[in-house]
Amino acid sequence: MPEDSKFQVSIDQSKRIIHELALLKEEEQGSKKEIKTELEQLKAQKAQLEEEIQALEAEKQERLNRETAEIKDVIAQMVQQGSQDLQDKRQELQQAVEQLERRRDRAQEEMRTTFAGVSQELAVRLQGFKDYLVGSLQDLAVAAEQLDLPSLEATPTESNPPPAETPPEKQAISPQFTQQEWQEEANQIRTLLDQYRTFPDYYGPPWQLRRTFEPIHADRARDWFFSLAGRGAIPTMGSRLQNILVASSIISVLRELYIEQLRVLVLADSPEKLGEWRRGLQDCLGISRSDFGPTRGVILFESPESLVQRADRIIENEDLPLIIIDQSENEVDLSLLQFPLWLAFAKDFQETDNYTF
Template identity: 60%
Template sequence: MSEPIEEVTTQLGQRVSTLQRQEQELQQKIAQLQATNAKMQQEQLALTQSMGKLISSALDQLEQRKQTLQIEVEKLERRRDRIQKEMRTSFAGVSQELAIRVQGFKDYLVGSLQDLVATTEQLELLPETPPQPPLREIAPPPQAPQPSRVDRGDSGDNSQSAPTPQFSEQGFQEQTKRIRQLLDQYRNSPDYYGTPWQLRRTFEPIHAKRVSNWFFTQGGRGALRTMGSRLQNILIASATISVLRNLYGNRLRTLVLANTPERLGEWRRGLQDCLGIDRRDFGPEQGIVLFEEPEVLSQKAERLVKEGRLPLIIIDDMEDKISLSLLQFPLWLAFAPDPQTLQQPIERF
């Protein structure tokens, strides 16, 4: 019995020893794993810190690049604005203004030369004849002058007195009614392809109000505040001319006063565009005559009145003086400068 007990004890001791060795191995593995875990945690912490520093550095670099780009963009924008300003003031603007002035002068000069040629062609050059003996004088038969383009259709009798418009007087209901009908027609039913001397442009209520005020309140003699644009002023003048042409026909003569050839060129082009007329309607003996000097215009208007014509005087808004000689005529329309931009008051002389 003693041998089995010793054998069992020996076996138990061996198993305990085996278990102890396994325990030690397990503890060593646990220690190794713990060391590996600690090392991995350290590496992860270091990696996290490195990533944080890298991201922070990248963000700082991006922010710096953003600020640098913003500064460059602002510099480029300021440079662009400066270049545009320099172009407007030193090259482009001046060139455009010069081109407009040259074109206006060209139109005015070409029109004036054409008018001069047309007038010269109408002159009758009589050959010199030797003196006849004073036996009997035979008066040559009177020759009727060749009518111009706008005179065709007139009665040919220029000895009749010029009409005296009285738009604001009572007793002219038919004339007043006709004027209002024409203004309503221009405003509500514009005809962009109508006959010459008929308004061909869009006519707004503000334009109709100005023209109506000139006819019925000012009686066809007065100043209207400028519309701020010469083209708008020309539109109002064109509507006035169209109405008066409808009332008085070819007896109406329009005399435009502007102090520079460029502005006269703008008036010529604007009236042609608004009324559907051409260069043949401009000239000393035609429907519209352009003037730079008020004295010459006044002389022309006096001759027209003596011939039984009805002169309509239109004065550009850049005229700072109005001659008193122009105010004696029955029809005159002056465009007054805007008081906010007026540097000095209009003078009369």
């Protein structure tokens, strides 16, 4: 039975192999099921993650849209508010411009209707006072000639020739801008005023006008030179700085004519106003603080008495004083009228009768 044994052994081996194959197949099937299960789980997780991603993206987009809308609303409100503010400011500026234009028109109308007559009246009054002074001096001269002084006649004529010659020397720098013999000087004055108005030189030499010179300023200066002959009051420009500009143009012209012989004496009733005059003249004429002082080109005074004393000494030195009276001075001291050049700024030129001499 050896063959039967071998056959039995091979059968057993075959069964064992078949059994092992069956086990392997079962394991393989189990593995496939597990893999399939895991794959299904992964697919489910993937689908869940995709849904979450879509939800997050939707939430993100919604938030961006909401924030963008809020930002747009804020920007729109800011633009609207800024536009409203600009519109309000524009209306305010338009109202201010309209008010200034109305004031300008009223001022021009008043100047056209009242300034010419009042200026002529003042010129007539000043000319009458001048004629009175001249007549009084002539009467005094005639009375002096009629005095009988035989014992003193020879000696004074020998000892006083220099004083007899001094009046012509002082008269040489006494401006009379309206007389015919001063026609060349008058033409030079007009040329300088036109030059300041049409070709301003903001970097010119000291004592030359350096600021914008409008026609109204030129008219004030021209009236003072030729209508008032350099002696009288003109209407205020409305502010001290504008008055200083007009005075600076006159100073610049006279400085061109008389060079260092011109001495400017400014009268105001407070140190603050004199300070404004000093700063304004420095700015308009390009001069420095060293040009101000008792022995300099410009001297500042608070009282007419001290100004008169200084002006007398200037004339004794054969120089030419120009007296400038601030608009705050309501009265012109009578002693100031003896000097060849004086300029006053009247506060209310329509009430010239209240401007006391």
